[in-house]
Amino acid sequence: MPRCRWQLPVALATLLVALGLTAPAHAGDGLTATFTKTSDWGTGYEARYTIKNGSPTAIDGWTVEFTLPSGHRISSLWDATYTVSGQQVTVRNASWNGAVASGAQVSFGFGVAYSGTYADPGDCTVNGRPCDGSSGTPDTESPTAPANLRNTGATSNSITLAWDAASDNIGVTAYDVLRGDTKAGTTSQTSFTVTGLAAGTSYTFTVKARDAAGNTSPASSPVTASTTEGNGDPGPGPGGQRKVGYFTQWGIYDRGYFVKNIDTSGTAAKLTHINYAFGNVSADGRCFEANQQGVGDAWADYQRRFSAGQTVDGVADRYDQPLAGNFNQLKKLKAKHPHLKVNFSLGGWTWSKYFSNAALTDASRKAFVASCIDLFIKGNLPRIGGEPQGGPGSAAGVFDGIDIDWEWPGSEGNAGNIVRPEDRQNFTLLLAEFRRQLDAYGAEVGRKYELTAFLPADPAKIEAGFEVPKIFSYLDFATVQGYDLHGAWEKITNHQSALYVPEGDPSEPERRFSVDKAISTYVDKGAPKDELVLGVPFYGRGWTGVPNVNDGLFQPASGPAPGRWEDGYEDYKRLKNLVGRGYTVYRDTIAGHAWLFDGSTFWTFDDPTELTRKTSYIKSKGLGGAMIWSLDGDTANGELMSAIHNGLSR
Template identity: 60%
Template sequence: MRRSMLGRLAVAACSLSLLTAFAPAAVGADADASAAGGSGRSYRKVGYFTQWGVYGRDFQVQDLDANGSAGKLTHINYAFGNVSAEGRCFTGNVPGKADAWADYARPLDAANSVDGVADTWDQPLAGNFNQLRELKAKHPGLKVLISLGGWSWSTHFSDAALTPASRKALVASCIDLYIKGNLPQDGTRGGAGAAADVFDGIDLDWEWPGSAGDTDTKYRPEDKRNFTALVKEFRTQLDAYARSRKKARYELTAFVPTAPAKIDAGFDVRRIMRDLDFVNLQGYDFHVSGEPRTAQQSALYARDDFSVHGTVEAWKRRGAPAHKLVMGMPFYGQGWTGVVGGGDGMGRPATGPAPATWAAGYEDYKALKKLADSGAYQVHRDRRGGHAWLFDGTTLWTYDDPRVLRVKTGYIREMGLGGAMFWSLDADTADGELMTAVDRGLRGR
């Protein structure tokens, strides 16, 4: 199921002038904890939980507790909620458009429940939503946000944001469904307030306002203005509902792109940052396996290419405060096969995406770790660029491992950024190896 960042097309190549692109201090694995941010600072650690991961991957909410990730996360973004052609947040059992069964109807047994108690047939809330509620009860302070859109479900955002009336209606419907928790009745499941207090805010994942996204996603020049107004409308209505409940705040965040052309086409940075608690920066898919040559997908630094540092600087230059920038990190790799030309395989022609478990050219870290440990692949590192890849002479995978993540968390602390985000939690190892590396790195350990 391709409703995630794995479906993104590669952004058009452009040059980023990075005067400090290869500064050694910025990529040192042992960055000083006393640098800007320091080990005493509290960082956001935001992980995406995929609705569909409970099926083929058999990754349940309970697994976040079992592997220790829940105790390290500050936020879980639930991917995804959809927007209808009528411009409303909705759910239901509609193949390819909504999955109420996974969200709140599917019963879980005791072994797969966070609290160790099996769901009953008559409880109003089951499925992932109920497990997230149980996870929050076990880990006070953990916040859960509903992420709206994604690559495949951004289809109707442009229409929904087009007018003041349509924006008000969209926002009201999303708050009603997810924040107030008024779910459609599905047998004994759902009903008024059934999912109340599951979600602590909303994450906007419109890909992309003002520029092309998925093939059926509409975009128009006025999206930039309308996205700004949509963010304001979400902030206004969320704050009003918080006041009515005497609650401090519901958070509002967004997933945002790396390419300067996409930033400028769709994001009035200074204005939206006033109303957003933080943004999750695209820190991956700089290059993807559909391209004819192998390339890095998530380098910290890259000369004349997309990079994490280039993304951070692009947003800062446009007025985003560093402490509201959360760096995206991939828990997966992009891969090519039929690589020709020898050497370490990087920058070489390839015949196509590499075979993989779920989708050609896209593989979970837990599977790539096994390849690295097998001895069949050699691990290569660009220490100055801050990225790694595997190559066996024919097939190449570009990915982030714990060593890369230690470099990146050092960069977050040194630059005073807001934290780290990861796509997606189900791709980590059974013992949460990548999550642990990020957590330790942000604490300067």
């Protein structure tokens, strides 16, 4: 039988080991066993040991030994066999998991009941050597210096370096990149992008290697490299055009849109910025993650483990890695596309409820900003629910700045949001505090962090909430709402993102919105044109029960059109498939908008033709680029993103 044929070699190998004719590899030769506690309920816990073969050859059997603290006892163990002598536990591989190929790993799990104070098991050995992979004696040997340090690319605010791997008697664990005598960053890879640099400036770099014992190598030979000329923002793109895309943390669920898709669609190569949406604000004015105070999505942000097919680099997440989720994938995406900046967005429609509290006083602003920088810039994420993800500095380097999406200071957004008359001035003061603390921390680590904001299209909300142009003295740029100008919350069909107010718009005069009206309001109030980035939609707004009159435009409707995720809302990638299936595309080439209509259902949307029209508007007005809400609405090959990229590149 097939089962017997594969069992026989394993059984034979185990017998040879027992007879002393074949010896398993020593831990000091690359075998390690790592302890991870997976849950704890106060009187017991579950945990696992992961045995990894870091040697160049396969092993044919393993034994892990460890000592439990007094008052602790094994209650169960699986995927291995075990014996106990006092507090000493000896665990041997099962018949089917003793052979471990080079670079592979296996694990066993166990339960422990305990009384008194919890403590980790101690005195761990694997095949007779310490579980951490050391030889059992203090490691005092330093790694060799990294060789062939070189400049592999530069922008106006960054330089990418690469070098040949250093060697060590046990193993190199990290490389420190130095700009002069200042540490610019640390990486486990043999390349690193130093950001936050001045344009047209020369810098000298060296790299040192470190091992697990803290031994540091001599510095590499220095290399001098220069940034390109420019203002340091926003990176690649003719005329300094920014291309900013919002990635939604919840898109990884039903939508199945992962950070990986930004890369495989070709979009990552065309963007300059990604805004990660969203972070929440607590009632007492703090940035926080889920389960600290109740609302958020830490699981999507940094805890969820992705399979190999869901990751940017095709490498599956491990259970015990310090950073997982979207944050880890964004880090991988940035390594693959060094020009990309990723900013963390705070608020949004749902999570702006307590922004007014956070901005209310000098003390509240200082505390709020400090909490946001600690979490998302310094990367000090909390460990939640017994998960190994999180901890000090676990997300350091993921985010390049903060994006403020307060919807809206001085006027109500989502129902129940706190609104105060002083929000308008406090918004400016909040930006000033963000700029102060971001610059102070940036000076400590030798880089510049961005500050951006999302601004409304409604002139009344602009007047109520924003001191233009004061806010632009603190912002690197601002994105302007160019969508949701109309939608199924209204009773009559209309455009959601027209460049100009269409002829015959039946709205009240103060509700006749358009892209140009919003942009003109900001410019007239003193906003710099090249710091205004126009928002465009990758989705449509729809109504149903619409009379077959005037191709459905400006007609009464019975309600919102059915949508996959939300009634009255549909992604472009689904709307485009309606064309030719009872729906016809109509365009107003003067006002600059398009819609679909089948005689009863009406969708206002942007397609490549309308986005090309908008990129022409952006260039003609001297604006700072385009912003997308949101990336998950595009097709698998990035059809809409290509239209924006090509339009801004002409």
